[in-house]
Amino acid sequence: MAGSLPVSPLAPARFPDLPVIAGVEFSAVAAGVRYPGRTDVMLARLAPGSTVAGVFTRSATRSAPVLDCQAKLAVESAGTTGAAILVNSGNSNAFTGSAGEGSVQAICEAVSAAAGVPQERVFTSSTGVIGERLPHDRITAKVGELVSALAADGIEKAARAIMTTDTFPKGAEATVETSAGPVRIAGIAKGSGMIAPDMATMLVYIFTDAAVPQPVLQSMLSSLTDVTFNAITVDSDTSTSDTLLLAATGQSGAAITEADSADGRAFSEALHGVMLDLAKQVVRDGEGASKFVEVQVTGAVNDGDAKKVAMAIANSPLIKTAIAGEDPNWGRVVMAVGKSGAEADRDRLSIRFGDILVAENGWVAGSYNEAAGATYMKQSELVIGVDLGLGSGSFTAWTCDLTHGYISINADYRS
């Protein structure tokens, strides 16, 4: 399956030029976990002094690697030692009983020995099929090779090694000017199905050369996740393996000690940009996607209600199929507002497709022209705007359409 799909029509033109982050090296290898003839394991090694923050799936059946990362991050670390991140694609090591925990342990031991970092600072992720034993010996056999190949400019190779049904590798970057000089951020992500909100979505690794204490790093990461990875959805299904790790090597010499400072705000804004860019790329590679859709909800009684409406729209199969069919079916938007559970008043609600006012005052807008709506829907990037007219709550979500491609990919992914 993987590799045989055409590249998403919504893909960026090319993988971006990502800056080297001093203190991080990357490598990738073909270990044959599941996919033949391609790289499927990546390693990132972080220099001593790096801090690491993480956000994970809240699934009750989360995978062994997720549970292991959470346990390790629960123990605060000043980052005086180095750290490592190893990720494999092709097998999620989820719902594999105690054998799953054994696999994580074996991989962490091998990485610790070969990369020279303490085992409690080795973080792993696995993505792919659920419920099949991870052949971890194929991975541990390649750990020496991975360590030998580590290179500061290896991040694109790492991005490619973690793909499953992804049709393109995902990267994003930013440079921030702080009072102590420039700080760089580079991140990679994977994901195209089993993508749903309320979780750190799929696998995302972000690196910076800023010096950020772990509690500050964790706090920034958690709050920005709510408006980036927790604001996207492909199919409303939530993975057992979602993992988002952010590592700060400190090697730029620029310290960000407080979130609420000029440098802290500048860094947070740049980090937000990188996270949102990666999150949108995940949507652009949504399984079978042909349209990229931004859902802007305003005028709700509070932000929570705005999110309910945005997600009801973004997850509605009827809206997503209408978009696939280029049908300006705004009645289905009314339906989604109604079912969302948010406070709504038919007569104060307004709906826009891009700049086109479609409905207001409880009915279709007098100025609305169906032909203009139909022309708008032919675009590959769409904005659905809903103003509830009740208050100042707002939320923006991103999603893609639901096409025959999604059915084809998922009706025979595993078999």
Add this chain to the structure above:
Amino acid sequence: MAGSLPVSPLAPARFPDLPVIAGVEFSAVAAGVRYPGRTDVMLARLAPGSTVAGVFTRSATRSAPVLDCQAKLAVESAGTTGAAILVNSGNSNAFTGSAGEGSVQAICEAVSAAAGVPQERVFTSSTGVIGERLPHDRITAKVGELVSALAADGIEKAARAIMTTDTFPKGAEATVETSAGPVRIAGIAKGSGMIAPDMATMLVYIFTDAAVPQPVLQSMLSSLTDVTFNAITVDSDTSTSDTLLLAATGQSGAAITEADSADGRAFSEALHGVMLDLAKQVVRDGEGASKFVEVQVTGAVNDGDAKKVAMAIANSPLIKTAIAGEDPNWGRVVMAVGKSGAEADRDRLSIRFGDILVAENGWVAGSYNEAAGATYMKQSELVIGVDLGLGSGSFTAWTCDLTHGYISINADYRS
């Protein structure tokens, strides 16, 4: 669109023989609301002495007919006068501003005058496209014809007139022996898309010749809705028009004055059977459905948690596409349990496909054979069983698969 779809492969062999319910007459007419060349309006007239109970969508953008029915049922009626139910297909009269309320008023006035029932006892429903003005004059022009054609054996015609993307008319019946003699129940339903739980789903009309006080009728209807129409889902989208009406004419002479009596329990059990039969027929006519799926969840800490798990499975696009692909992808069931929000423990969970034990003790079952799983999935009726191993909470839900047919139907239904 309507009428051009092939009949669902899951359809019953034929429309059932429904008993005549003394005190109810039916008719149907082709009014040309939207669909040419077919009946699209039905009328049911209830004799004096009938009581009526209802359950409706909780959508915040519910339609004008729903709001009107709710207002009328909020005023308790002893049922000394007659009553009438008029339903049109092709246009839902939802999100049509004050014009929508005017249309309901016009139809109720015409029916009241022609059928000889008070206007406050005329209930209407509309199903079809959202946001377009209902051409109610086409309906009022036919009300005289509808009244003239009323007949005690007209229920199948009524069932056909309310179809939209339905591929077969839906009916069910029961006869109950009470201490005062036999009582009959007959019901009809429509629905195949925009079907989601937590509501009375789409349009359902059930009639009985039992004599049941309105509060008793309403109480029975509400509690049985939770385990029938609120336990099905086609696509997780909830209509603005869902309406379930139950009318008791009393003309059998058998009175059911209390739910908690031998006769009350017998009647409730029969009513449950009719409601569940109709609910399952709605799923069997789910847009694009090729498989009928029962999801049985047991061992939850409580019934609420069991319902969360059942609905997470029944609404998961990844599970529904796997079923369409006849793929025994039980890992996706694990995913859905995990995302449901219910309490779950990987190591106490077990999963069955029919009688086949698939997973237990946190992993695939030792006895599980993938070939047997794949063979099972080829059946058109499937049972997915999940036992959480934590308590005695249980819930059963019904759904269908997600196929290319759903995409085709919904990518161009309106245009």
